[in-house]
Amino acid sequence: MRIGELSQRTGVSPRSLRYYEEQGLLTSSRSGAGQRHYSDAAVQRVSLIRQLFDAGMSSRVIVTVLPCVDVPGDLGVAEETFAAMKRERDRIDAGIAHLIETRDALDVLIRANSRHRAELSTASEPVAQST
Numbered sequence: 303m304r305i306g307e308l309s310q311r312t313g314v315s316p317r318s319l320r321y322y323e324e325q326g327l328l329t330s331s332r333s334g335a336g337q338r339h340y341s342d343a344a345v346q347r348v349s350l351i352r353q354l355f356d357a358g359m360s361s362r363v364i365v366t367v368l369p370c371v372d373v374p375g376d377l378g379v380a381e382e383t384f385a386a387m388k389r390e391r392d393r394i395d396a397g398i399a400h401l402i403e404t405r406d407a408l409d410v411l412i413r414a415n416s417r418h419r420a421e422l423s424t425a426s427e428p429v430a431q432s433t
Contacts, residue, residue: 305330305338312348319348325361327351327368358397363390 309316322328323338328347330338350371354364363386369376370383 303340303342303344305340308340308344308348311345312352314348314352321361322348322351326365327361358394359390 303311305316305319308314308319312319319328319338323330328340328344328351330340330344333339350368351364354367355361359367366386367383367390369379
């Protein structure tokens, strides 16, 4: 199939598909006129690439993970891929920890601001006069 059809079937722009090829994530053959042609398996490949990008992986990391899919029986590839996935998980865990710290700091500010707003609204209420 040509790039337009792959784009339509996957929902990924032709520009992104060309980028995937430049990064070594996706391959195509070329017609005599230089047009890209993809196999039917490219649809699943693009879906996997999108899932990995959506998980926060960079193209550099994805290119190290994909050989495990391409050569599942190669122990060396499996070990290298496992190490890359562990590093990526550690990076994500560190990011989550940082986000939790940031959220907790924001919660402290929200509580302080809420108290301050309550004090301001109490101070601006008119005092009832006794008759």
